[in-house]
Amino acid sequence: MMLFLRLFYEFFKTGLFAIGGGMATIPFLYDMADATGWFTHTDLANMIAVSESTPGPIGINMATYVGFISGMKVCGVPTAILGAVVATLGLIAPSIIVILIIAAILKSFRNNPYVNNAFYGLRPASTGLIAAAGITVVISNLFSLDALKDGFSLAFINWKGWILAVVLWLLTNKVKQTKGLHPIVFIGFSAVIGILFSMG
16 A cells, blocks of 8 residues: 555656656656655666657656556556556646646636746756756667676667667768658667667
8 A cells, every 4th residue: 555655756746847848757657666665767768769669758667667567566567557547546636736727727827927927937948857868868778788787898889779769860861762751760770779689
């Protein structure tokens, strides 16, 4: 029972303060990993890949995934499913509450300069959260920070990650025949390359 309360609390807090969409939840998830031990940073990188590759908003996918694996570690599949539901509800509850409140009072505050200024300040804050999440994902996928524990070496660089990133950048930006393709094509391509890399 305590696991479910903690899941709901952690994701409610994330949903309340992660302004800017699903990518803005990622810094909160790194903190959650360190604070709870429910998942590692490697697990989080895998969650991001799965969440980006599946239908639905990334934040909700991540909450469902974390709730599931946290419940699975405690007591198997039934607990995992309940954990997924509780974490997802925790994440979306603040949005529902805030939207209901805003909808009720929006007319009277639509032209309020304080409200407009608050939103003006929130935009760069959400941009910063999304940028921090992007930088963290880039570093965790292109570099192996664990390799630095024994001193600097070439093992610090994830060569396969760099090769895939450069190839994808070229295909999406420079190659005329491929840069107009739908992103799902590149996600599928990346998944296939990941499987081939793991076999090598």
